[in-house]
Amino acid sequence: MTTAQELIQAQSARFTALDPLLPGDIYAPSESEPLATRTAEGAPAAGLVVHESNPQGSPRGLWQADEAFELFPLLGDNPRTGMDAVLGTWRRWMDEQPDPGANSTCMVVWPSRDVQATRALLDHGFVPLSVLAVRPSAPAPEEPSDNTKLSGTVKVRRAGPADLDAVVELTLAELEYAALVGTATYRPDAAQLKRTAAGVRLNSSDPVWLAEQDGTPVAVAECGWIDTGKPSRAYRLRTGTWGYVNCVSVHEQWRGTGVGRQLMATAHNEFVRAGAVGSFLYYNPPNPLSSVFWPRQGYRPLWTMWEVRPATALR
Template structure:
């Protein structure tokens, strides 16, 4: 639609002024179209997406069962455009019926757009997680004393699974993770595939005991996708970092990540990225100290009926 193209172009220009690392989005997703009028008579639009994360799916461990996402196209209207769209979204739910309890409303928006953050909060959305990036040069790996950092192997599955489950349980307390009945089986199957596939996974061990894991992967963003979140290049993705509770506070996580970042750099990475929960008191302090800073914020409210 012409209006959508014009709004997307103007919005891309506005985003470029907010943060030079934001990619230029050139496409919109397929979805129901929501439109709203601005006070000056102009119009903005949004695409409505719905996904279902049923039993046996990995996304169900970090998302509600039923997720409703709004992709705003507000051009250069900024907070005024997002305000009228969120109001129209809420009115739509009132007309078509409210989702069930295990549901969420989600909007992903540039982290540096403070005026829009105020609007999100006013409508009941919270900054549950952020996509954070690191582009600074890697420093030489830190000396680790008795701690040894090495690539994980399939033989480490039990230890890595224990660490991943500890991270999931903690994230369920301070973020959007959900410990579902099939969580342990889902995590184990995913980790087995990652280890057998030789994905970049590192462990920290002392005296033969695995104390921490950094479960990583590689990502090559598709610049033609509406969902692109990163500039072009090859990016290292940090999916999960977990340190055994009794081993925290001793610098093992820092030592582990210094090796990960050095290995990413050696392989020619443009940078690295990860998601962390903003309310997590450990992650929100640890990751900025490792050079990461928010690029996108995932605004969310659960259940979806709590959208104001």
């Protein structure tokens, strides 16, 4: 009989062959509901389900539904048939749970390059709402010297506690836009949650970069540092120090002028100077701005966050 550990070992070997940037270890949550099933051909497959609630006042509620169910599939080397079987079992498991309401989600995080599993996820009603994208550590390319779109003088500098109001205003604008094209939700307490988070970041060693045009803030990049060991639920990355791009926001009037590129060139060069193995961020594929901007900055998807909303829409 195949054990969960054997499924994990086979899956880990497959992930390593599929994408060299995937971590070698498979993350499996300890507190979860187990699912066990078999494919139509009789091969074993399993999954672990984690249920979390995000009440009013929860920072995570800005990017996650009120009731969130996440599946951690254990498929061995049967990505398509195994995923199909586990998702069908999950659907039946969800039928036995209390109705989670309209503001709920079923979510699966899976390697972006695994197109075999992609087919099964699409068949069960999932859509790719977010990706974790990575960029190898490398200096930013030289900026063109004849950028005629920029008017006035744009300078990029480190932000400090005195810049709190400007940072909050710009990050709220990004949240409002992101809520139209991805998983984000602009909740009534969003302004206070953003102010609290920005205040902590601006008073820490995490770099926050502000772009100013003739002294007026026009863009911000909230960044940070992540030291990864074994893969965790939040950071499924190879071991090392990573630069983290938490939020980038360019004022609507300055989009398409090159300010965002100039801002990120500063951030990427700082990551290189600090010895980061690379940098990562999350963006929404349905976002017509970030889905173009981030690949041009050298990022490519590593993990895709597939969702069904509401959770009862899982097929």
